[in-house]
Amino acid sequence: MLNKCHIGDCRELLREFADAGVRAQMCVTSPPYFGLRDYGHSGQIGLEPTPDEYVDQIVSVFAAVRDVLADDGTVWLNLGDSYARAKALPQGFKAKDLIGIPWRVAFALQEDGWYLRSDIIWHKPNPMPESVTDRPTKAHEYLFLLAKSERYYYDVDSIREEHTSPPISKNRHQNGGGSPESLSGDVRQNFGSMEYHPAGRNRRSVWTVPTMPFDGAHFAVFPRTLIEPCILAGARPGDVVLDPFMGSGTTAQVAEHLGRQWIGCEINPEYLPLQQKRLAQRAMAF
Numbered sequence: 001m002l003n004k005c006h007i008g009d010c011r012e013l014l015r016e017f018a019d020a021g022v023r024a025q026m027c028v029t030s031p032p033y034f035g036l037r038d039y040g041h042s043g044q045i046g047l048e049p050t051p052d053e054y055v056d057q058i059v060s061v062f063a064a065v066r067d068v069l070a071d072d073g074t075v076w077l078n079l080g081d082s083y084a085r086a087k088a089l090p091q092g093f094k095a096k097d098l099i100g101i102p103w104r105v106a107f108a109l110q111e112d113g114w115y116l117r118s119d120i121i122w123h124k125p126n127p128m129p130e131s132v133t134d135r136p137t138k139a140h141e142y143l144f145l146l147a148k149s150e151r152y153y154y155d156v157d158s159i160r161e162e163h164t165s166p167p168i169s170k171n172r173h174q175n176g177g178g179s180p181e182s183l184s185g186d187v188r189q190n191f192g193s194m195e196y197h198p199a200g201r202n203r204r205s206v207w208t209v210p211t212m213p214f215d216g217a218h219f220a221v222f223p224r225t226l227i228e229p230c231i232l233a234g235a236r237p238g239d240v241v242l243d244p245f246m247g248s249g250t251t252a253q254v255a256e257h258l259g260r261q262w263i264g265c266e267i268n269p270e271y272l273p274l275q276q277k278r279l280a281q282r283a284m285a286f
Helices: 010-019 051-068 101-111 170-174 224-234 250-257 269-280
Strands: 004-007 024-029 069-079 115-123 140-147 206-208 240-243 261-266
Touching (some): 010 051, 024 224, 069 224, 101 140, 224 250, 240 250, 250 261, 250 269
Parallel strands (some): 004 261, 024 069, 024 240, 115 206, 240 261
Antiparallel strands (some): 069 140, 115 140
């Protein structure tokens, strides 16, 4: 059952996984976005008539995810936003309104019992060009960190960043070096109970990750370098990583590269050859 993508509705498959005793340490995934693409399969998520119906579908998926997730497990959820369109205008929205889908989903998951721990900005230095002239070009998406329980596994040291300023001793402050409040964030860590960690500073919540081209028929592929830190922080070597929307297989490819196991779901069987191709070439892909 592990290290395999299972074809079908992820909610039904997740119930089967739970009955079989499968436990995943973490889930990292990117569901179909609301109202953007038709992936050509009945039962797909993303083409609901209203944002509320879309949110309800996503909440139902993660209710099923909860049943197979370890008690100290996490979810890393990538979502982009959508605009209301005049041709299919949801009730309560005006044409051209930004709908706010990521936060609507995040708040609904929070209400359903998930701990909403962080909103990470995926900054795209090479965003998709847009022809709009009355707003900025969209150059970011959201990556939400959610936890099943108040206490959860999170390997902070595995994803530390380089410091941007050198350490300062407390003695310097005591000798007139300025108050902690007057210093930059990295320097301020040296005061009180926060220490300047020699391995690097705590990961920040804005991640600059270029989009990556993919030679395949899948429309939306999140880059490997976006989910590598998620898996490093959320799963130990040998742990199981879950992706209920496997798509082209990025999660499986990265999990195997990092020494984790994986299990996936995908409603469209046409994506299986893409996944198999990527996994067969995994040694060449990094």
